[in-house]
Amino acid sequence: MSSLAISKTAPTAAPAMLSIQDLNSWYAESKVLHGMTFDVREGELLTLIGRNGAGKTTTLRSIMGIVRKRAGSIVFSGRELVGKRTYEIARLGIGYCPEERAIFSSLSVRENLFLPPVLREGGLSDEALYETFPNLRARGGSQGTKLSGGEQQMLAIARILRTGSRLLLLDEPSEGLAPVVVKEIGEIIKRLKAQGFTIVLVEQNLRFARQVADRHVVVENGAVVDILTNDELAADMGRVKTYLGV
Amino acid sequence: MFEGITSQLLFGQVLLGLINGSFYAMLSMGLAIIFGLMNVVNFTHGAQYMLGAFVAWLLLNFLGLGYWPSLVIAPLVVAVFGMVMERFLLRPLQNLDHLYGLLATYAVALIVEGLVRYQYGSTGLPYDNPIPGGINLGFMFLPYYRLWVVVFSIVTCVATWMLIEHTKLGAYLRAANEKPQIVEAFGINVPKMMTLTYGFGVGLAALSGVLAAPIYQVSPSMGSSLMIVVFAVVVIGGMGSIVGAAVTGYMLGVVEGLTKVFYPEAASVVIFLFMIVSLYLRPAGLFASKESV
Amino acid sequence: MPRLLLLAIIAAAALAAPFYFYSVTLMTIMCFVVFACSFNLLLGYTGLLCFGHAMFFGGAAYVTGYLLKTTSLSTELAVLAGGAAAGVLGALIGFLTMKRQGIQFAMITLAFSQFIYFVFLQAPFTGGEDGMQAIPRNALFGVVDITSNLTFYYVVLAITALCVFVYYRVVHSPYGEVLKAVRDNQPRVESLGLDPEKIKLVAFIISAAMAGIAGGMKATVYQFATLTDASWPISGEVILMTLLGGLGTLTGPVFGAAIIILLNDYLAGFGEWALVSQGVIFLVVIVFFRRGFVGELAAFKRYLARRSARHGTAAAPGAKTAEARG
Numbered sequence: 045m046s047s048l049a050i051s052k053t054a055p056t057a058a059p060a061m062l063s064i065q066d067l068n069s070w071y072a073e074s075k076v077l078h079g080m081t082f083d084v085r086e087g088e089l090l091t092l093i094g095r096n097g098a099g100k101t102t103t104l105r106s107i108m109g110i111v112r113k114r115a116g117s118i119v120f121s122g123r124e125l126v127g128k129r130t131y132e133i134a135r136l137g138i139g140y141c142p143e144e145r146a147i148f149s150s151l152s153v154r155e156n157l158f159l160p161p162v163l164r165e166g167g168l169s170d171e172a173l174y175e176t177f178p179n180l181r182a183r184g185g186s187q188g189t190k191l192s193g194g195e196q197q198m199l200a201i202a203r204i205l206r207t208g209s210r211l212l213l214l215d216e217p218s219e220g221l222a223p224v225v226v227k228e229i230g231e232i233i234k235r236l237k238a239q240g241f242t243i244v245l246v247e248q249n250l251r252f253a254r255q256v257a258d259r260h261v262v263v264e265n266g267a268v269v270d271i272l273t274n275d276e277l278a279a280d281m282g283r284v285k286t287y288l289g290v
Numbered sequence: 291m292f293e294g295i296t297s298q299l300l301f302g303q304v305l306l307g308l309i310n311g312s313f314y315a316m317l318s319m320g321l322a323i324i325f326g327l328m329n330v331v332n333f334t335h336g337a338q339y340m341l342g343a344f345v346a347w348l349l350l351n352f353l354g355l356g357y358w359p360s361l362v363i364a365p366l367v368v369a370v371f372g373m374v375m376e377r378f379l380l381r382p383l384q385n386l387d388h389l390y391g392l393l394a395t396y397a398v399a400l401i402v403e404g405l406v407r408y409q410y411g412s413t414g415l416p417y418d419n420p421i422p423g424g425i426n427l428g429f430m431f432l433p434y435y436r437l438w439v440v441v442f443s444i445v446t447c448v449a450t451w452m453l454i455e456h457t458k459l460g461a462y463l464r465a466a467n468e469k470p471q472i473v474e475a476f477g478i479n480v481p482k483m484m485t486l487t488y489g490f491g492v493g494l495a496a497l498s499g500v501l502a503a504p505i506y507q508v509s510p511s512m513g514s515s516l517m518i519v520v521f522a523v524v525v526i527g528g529m530g531s532i533v534g535a536a537v538t539g540y541m542l543g544v545v546e547g548l549t550k551v552f553y554p555e556a557a558s559v560v561i562f563l564f565m566i567v568s569l570y571l572r573p574a575g576l577f578a579s580k581e582s583v
Numbered sequence: 584m585p586r587l588l589l590l591a592i593i594a595a596a597a598l599a600a601p602f603y604f605y606s607v608t609l610m611t612i613m614c615f616v617v618f619a620c621s622f623n624l625l626l627g628y629t630g631l632l633c634f635g636h637a638m639f640f641g642g643a644a645y646v647t648g649y650l651l652k653t654t655s656l657s658t659e660l661a662v663l664a665g666g667a668a669a670g671v672l673g674a675l676i677g678f679l680t681m682k683r684q685g686i687q688f689a690m691i692t693l694a695f696s697q698f699i700y701f702v703f704l705q706a707p708f709t710g711g712e713d714g715m716q717a718i719p720r721n722a723l724f725g726v727v728d729i730t731s732n733l734t735f736y737y738v739v740l741a742i743t744a745l746c747v748f749v750y751y752r753v754v755h756s757p758y759g760e761v762l763k764a765v766r767d768n769q770p771r772v773e774s775l776g777l778d779p780e781k782i783k784l785v786a787f788i789i790s791a792a793m794a795g796i797a798g799g800m801k802a803t804v805y806q807f808a809t810l811t812d813a814s815w816p817i818s819g820e821v822i823l824m825t826l827l828g829g830l831g832t833l834t835g836p837v838f839g840a841a842i843i844i845l846l847n848d849y850l851a852g853f854g855e856w857a858l859v860s861q862g863v864i865f866l867v868v869i870v871f872f873r874r875g876f877v878g879e880l881a882a883f884k885r886y887l888a889r890r891s892a893r894h895g896t897a898a899a900p901g902a903k904t905a906e907a908r909g
Contacts, residue, residue, distance in 0.1 A: 108475050134477035146472040150464040158458075159465055160476035207477070331690050383869070388686045389632045393826070394869050396819060400862030408855040515697070518815065522694040529687055555705060562698030566679060569691070573682040 060119075061086045061211060061242050062107070067116035067126075069099075069106040069266075076102045077266040079116070084211070089233070089243045091253045094263035095289055100246040101143055103263070104213045107244075108140050109133045120211065135163050139204030143215035143246070147188040147196045154184035157203050164208035176232065177202045194225035201232065212236070215246045230255050250288070254278065262287045297429045303547040309436050309505070311543020312443035313498050317520040318527065318535040319450060320494035325529055326467040327487045329388045330380060333396035334372075336517030337403050338492045341368045342499025343508045344406060347415055357420035357504070365496040372492030376485045384484075399514070407510040414507025439501050446497065447536045454532060463487065522565040528575020538576060597740055606736045607804065612844045613743040614801040619824040619836030620750040621793035626822070627831035628754060629786045630766030634689040635696025636794050636821050639669035641813025642699060643795030644802035645709050648718040651803070658721050658729060662742065662799035669795025670788050672699075677787040681780045693815060700813050714809035718802055739800055746793060747837075753789065754833065762786055763831075794821075823861055826868050829875025838876045 060083040069077040077099050084090050092100040105111045107118055109130040118125040125133050134140070139160075148156055157173075157180060174181045177198050183191060191199060197217055204212060217233070218226045226249070233256050237243060247253040253260060260277055262270040264287065277284055317335060324332045332338075345367050346360035355363065375398060383390045424433035454460035466473040466480055474480040499513070506512055520539075527538035542561050549560040556563070568576060600609055618640055625631050643665030650661040680691045703709045710716065720729050729735045753759050764772050765779045772779050802808040811817065820843060828839025843861075850857040872879050 110471050110475060129481075130471065130474040131477050131479045134475050140472075140475045142472060142475075146469050148465045148468050150468060151461055155461045159461055159473075161478065163477050204476075329686065331686050379866075379870070386873070389626075389689070390869050390873065392632070392686055392689060393822065393865060396822075397862045397865035397869065400819070400858050400865065404855045404858030404862060408859070514815075518693055518697045521690040522697075525683075525687070525691050525694060558701045558705075559698055562694060562701070565691075565694055566698075569679045569683075 059086060060084065061121060062244070063117075063119045064103075064107075065117040065119075067103070067106060067114060067118060069102055069111045069115075070113040071102075071111065075266070076111075077106060077114075079267055080263070082261050082268050082271060084242060084244055087237075087240060087242055088258045089237045089245065089256055091245045091247045091257045091260045092263050093247055093250065093253060093260050093284070093288065095287075096248070098263040099266035100263050101215055102266070104140065104142075104215055104244070104246060107133070107213060108138065134209075137164055137209045137211060139207055139209035139212045141200045141204055141212065141214045141217065143219065145196050145200040147191070147199055149187060149189040151188050152185055153180055153188055153191065153199060156188040156199055157184075158206070160203050160207045162207055166210070167208035168205045170206070173202055173206060176205075176235070194221050194228070197221060197225075197229060198232070201229075205236070210240075211242045211244070213244050216248065217245070218247065218249045218252045226252060248288075250281075250284065260284070300551055301427075301430045303551045304544055305430075305432065305436060305440075305547070306550070307544040307547020308440050308540065309543070310546060311540040312440050313502060313516065313539075314520055314523050314543050315447055315536040315539030316443050316494050316498040316501075317516070318524045318539045319447060319532055320491035321520065321524050322527075322529060322532045322535040323450075323454075323463075323494075324488055324491040325524075326532065327463065327470070328380070328384075328391070328484055330391040330395065331521075332488075332491065333392060333517075334375070334399045334402070334492075335395075335495050335520070336513030336515075337399040338368055338372060338495040338513070339499040339502070339516065340406070340508075340510060340513035341371070341402065342496025343417070343503040343512065344410075344499070345496070346500045346503050347417055347508045350417070357418075357500075361497070361500050364500045365493040368496035368499075369489040369493035373485050373489040376488040380488070381481065381484070403510050403514065410510070412510060414509040414512075417503040417508055419504040435504055439505070442501065443498075446494070450494070451533055451536070519561055522561050526561075526565050526568045526576060528572075528577045530575070531577035534575065534577020597744075598737075601733055601736045606732045608844070608848060610732075610736055610739045610804045611801070612841050613739050614797050614804060615821070615824060615840035615844055616837050617743055617746045617800065618794055618797035618821050619828065619840045620747060621790045621797065622821045623825045623828075623830065623832075623836045624750060624753065624762075624793070625786060625790040626825060627829075627835070628759060628766065629762045629783055631783060631787065632686070632689045632822075633692045633787070633790075633818075634822070635692035635694075635699075635815070635818050636790075637813050637815060637817035638696035638699040639673060639791045639794035640798035640801070640817060640821075641703070641808070641810070642672060643669040643798035644808035644812050645703065645715060646795075647799035648715045648802045648808040649708055651718050651721055652715070655721060657724055658738070658803055659724065659742070661721065662796055662803065665799030665802070666792045666796035669798065670792030673788045673791025674784070677784045677791075681784050681787075693818065696813070696815060696818060700810065700815075703810060703813055709808070709810070712810065714807050715802075716807045718806045718808065720803055720806070735804070739804060742796065742800060746796060750793070751833065758782075758785075820861070823865055823868075825875075827864060827875055829877035829879070829881075830873075832875065832877040832881070835875050835877040842876070 062084040064083070065081050067077055067080040068075065080099070080103055092103060094100055102111060106114050107125065109125065109128055114126055116126065120136055120138065123136060148159070151159065179195055180199055180202060183195070188199070189196070201214065201217060214233070217229050221229070230252060233243065233245070237256070245253070245257065254274060254277060257274055259274065260272050261268055262272070262284065269287065272284070317339060321332055321335055324330060342364050345364040346357070349355040349360045349363060379394050379398070380391050383394055419435050421434040421438055424431055454463055462473065462478060462483065466483060470480050502512070523539050523542055524535055526542065527534040542564060545564065546557060546560055550557045622633070622636055625633055646668040647661045647665035650656050650664055651658065656664070676692070676695050680688060680695070683691055704711060720735060729738055761772065761777065761782055765782050769779050772782070798812060801812065824839035824843045825836055826839070827842060828835030828837065846860065847857055850860060868875065874882060
């Protein structure tokens, strides 16, 4: 499996920003990841695709150290993340947008937006942020969880853009949203990529993934079973569909 | 039935109730803050309140430092004690069933109370009133110090409320109450925040202790029975609400004072009766938010 | 077979004990064994931390004492009535508090017990701070004289054995399995169509009644009932006994109660050190030995078994002694 990953990543020019080698993770006593291995290159948009329960979300949570019990290696910009606490990992410049969006109900929209502290230079300015997400300015005073699902998703993405993080981990931003909103979020993600963010996107929605990604990592039973470029995916949809069981 | 009740008695008891309420409010606020972030019911709260009064007494008798410097120093000393306790006792227990954290705070309370009692005996130690005198309001005599306690505690509670509801620091605290892992994933040192928050809650308890020293005598057991009443107050208000805890504190203090006027036999249990009724009518608490059930 | 043998040895030791040790101490230990068993049923097997169990213990002591003093009811019925009264109190309190989850339950029950304490302090029949004195030991079944401590020891032993047996049966019944399921995975129990609140309420009532029987026994052993038995330090003590013996272990409460009672006896002359030492034991158990005495022994036994499996039979004798003690 690991040889597969290396063969897929080695030839290209851009260096790996995030390199995951033989990652194992546990929730309490049950092992969820079994030797995940893949690289994320600077400036690329990579998706993790696979069935429910394959271990995609756990991979993101392991990178962030939210899943504490892990073995193997996660190297981000030359630093080992395994063994570090969540806040230390975040401070190295990784922004995390969880699946459940995690908008705080006891905070206003504005407080939600400005909650994550600026960790380093290079984040979006407040003006740029409101330009990208105009709704959030208008609704700044209302309770965070009073927003619609789509607006909450925008807020969850928006708040990690100010911090100066260069790597964004987005967990299923399209989940449970109307097609028109999914399209809007797709546009935003493309724009973020154009601005130079490196993005790891967990996605079940293949159509959505195809529109935005450079490469796709297929996850099954807590391990990487295939890695395809976007062109390979387009050429051979059948292969991926068998993985996903659709 | 109420013929024998003079306005002097009535207002006197209401004021006394407000003073008790001041302590209930400050103590239950500290408890709610600690519980909200750490999910620990702090059974050391009463002992830490007692330590506040006690450190003030020690400062006076061994260093000659009077009430005013003690009002600042004693809470800081006890808060440092609390932070050490959080860091080296509660933090290692954080990932276990919360009952271990609770029992650990109870154990510390036993040790602290036992040691103080061993060293200084169970009888109360007097502490001089720093603002003697008072004012005659016509219907009653109002001692200045009691007025000071009520005003000071209201200011403290309002300031704490402002800090939590209207500052960035407060936003971190509120967010971490809901989803500590996510807040940590934003690069915020949540473990350190827990230590500081525990220190803050403990400091509030100790501050109440210093305030109490000139009114009640300083004794090892001054905190434990008070703490149980404060538990009832917090149950009535609902664990989820910090403001609710404070408001309920004042309210029940006054209710208790009024009971002393009209039916003195029930004064010691009226708060518990309130708790029973409120558990029946509002199982989640008067000021409960959705999550706190 | 060794199990039966073990039981026989324990029975023989219990029957002979009052000829070698002070019978009142032994009876005190037995009262607290029952008390700790009732508590373990609640915390160890159901996961409910009640911080006011003394209200059942002390409350039943008053009820039993009052009945013995004012009526000619036989002793065993008076103790039983104490247990029933505690069960009723438990039903009332449980009904009001079951809605509050987990850790809040501890503070609510503590507040309740303080309320009950104040009621006892002011109620005329309890004798207030002086306590209820000169409680007679009415004849057993109305005929057998049990006024001497030696005879009474066997009555206490019989009641204790009966309570421990009931406790054992409850834990090992299908209902006991459901209790453990509620403790470990409440949503799962709900998904099976059971009502966890009701299950916990029943456990709470059984536990309260059993604590009441313990309290009633204690009132007849000492022939007085005091406020102390209903006060929160006693609630703390029974938690410590259970934790020290081993949460959710069958024999844990026996060891926990015996150790703490003997320690209290020993430290009685040292004033405040009893309090301090309890706190220290609490901390040591919480930080280092969360499985408690019996739990750690069992773990040690498993460790030895694993080791002997690896190294042949060298360590087998050690494993045997651990088994005998566990």
